[in-house]
Amino acid sequence: SLDTTLSNRLVKRLLIDQELSFLKDFIFEKQEISVGKHRIDFLLQGKNSRLFYLEVKSVTYVSNQIARFPDAVTVRGAKHMEVLAKLAAQKNTEAGVLFICQRPDAVEFRPMWDRDPAFGQALTKAFNSGVKAWCITTRVSLEDISVFNEIPVNLKSKP
Numbered sequence: 001s002l003d004t005t006l007s008n009r010l011v012k013r014l015l016i017d018q019e020l021s022f023l024k025d026f027i028f029e030k031q032e033i034s035v036g037k038h039r040i041d042f043l044l045q046g047k048n049s050r051l052f053y054l055e056v057k058s059v060t061y062v063s064n065q066i067a068r069f070p071d072a073v074t075v076r077g078a079k080h081m082e083v084l085a086k087l088a089a090q091k092n093t094e095a096g097v098l099f100i101c102q103r104p105d106a107v108e109f110r111p112m113w114d115r116d117p118a119f120g121q122a123l124t125k126a127f128n129s130g131v132k133a134w135c136i137t138t139r140v141s142l143e144d145i146s147v148f149n150e151i152p153v154n155l156k157s158k159p
Helices: 006-016 075-088 117-128
Strands: 025-034 038-046 051-059 059-063 066-069 093-101 108-111 134-142 145-151
Touching: 006 025, 006 051, 006 093, 006 145, 025 051, 038 075, 051 066, 051 075, 059 093, 066 093, 075 093, 075 117, 093 117, 108 117, 117 134
Parallel strands: 051 093, 066 108, 093 134
Antiparallel strands: 025 038, 038 051, 059 066, 134 145
């Protein structure tokens, strides 16, 4: 997909309709939230005033049924992971990253360690700090994008 907003439009619809089972305890609050000098894609509200910050990353690269991100170095993406880790450390706040694979043929997600080890390290550090990580595959057509499957996230640097 050449449309860089497609993944976020899909996720917004899924959040509003509460169609993501792993975020069923949260409702859509806002999109494009400023956090310091950064913007996080979504803010969700949970019970007891819990907040959930969600960053969405679009995955277009799949090889041998492994979805991989990023396909180019992303200093901004690594910074997003650091921001999410700081948010997750706050009281009554959670954070996560959702990788949207714009293909249905992947069975697992991994960071593209060989292309951008700094992003892989930032993602792993964020995950170990409490940031949640998911990946869903999709089917993309000229008219629509739809969820195909949730696949496991593997953060190991060696297969």
